[in-house]
Amino acid sequence: MTEKRMSRWYFGGIASCGAACCTHPLDLVKVHLQTQQEVKMRMVGMAMHVVKNDGVLALYNGLSASLCRQMSYSLTRFAIYETVRDMMGSSSQGPMPFYQKVLLGAFGGSVVIPEGVRIWGIRTPLFV
Numbered sequence: 001m002t003e004k005r006m007s008r009w010y011f012g013g014i015a016s017c018g019a020a021c022c023t024h025p026l027d028l029v030k031v032h033l034q035t036q037q038e039v040k041m042r043m044v045g046m047a048m049h050v051v052k053n054d055g056v057l058a059l060y061n062g063l064s065a066s067l068c069r070q071m072s073y074s075l076t077r078f079a080i081y082e083t084v085r086d087m088m089g090s091s092s093q094g095p096m097p098f099y100q101k102v103l104l105g106a107f108g109g110s111v112v113i114p115e116g117v118r119i120w121g122i123r124t125p126l127f128v
Contacts, residue, residue, distance in 0.1 A: 009082035013075025020066045025059035027066075080108035 029047045041049060050058050084104055089096055096104075 009078040010075065012078035012082075013071060016070045016074035017067050020070045021063065024063050024066050028059055028061065076111075077108045080111060081105055084108075 025047070029043060029050065032046050032050060033041070033043065036046075047059070054061075081104055084107075085096060085101070088100070088104075
């Protein structure tokens with residue numbers, strides 16, 4: 001007996017947003033470290049400096065932009081991959097071959113973000 005599997009691509013987008021919430025404070029501290037004029041502090045020292053001067057919530061400054069990127073990039077990429085995979089899989093017998101899955105993943109990534117097209121060597125006026 002075969003049961004129809006329902007795609008839940010939105011779980012991937014939600015998971016990527018959760019990961020962004022966990023890693024955002026580290027990214028913020030990393031950017032602070034990269035933009036200091038001379039090396040004065042290390043990672044923990046910079047984190048303490050941000051918390052002391054601006055408060056604990058300052059570690060999450062810019063989180064909305066990070067979540068917006070995850071929702072527009074990762075969620076859409078998962079949706080394209082899962083939807084097209086399900087459409088192609090329903091018409092043929094058995095699972096898709098690995099090379100088709102790789103090509104489908106590359107297509108989903110290149111459709112969502114124009115910079116992904118640059119990987120394939122295609123130059124666009126915006127991203128030269």
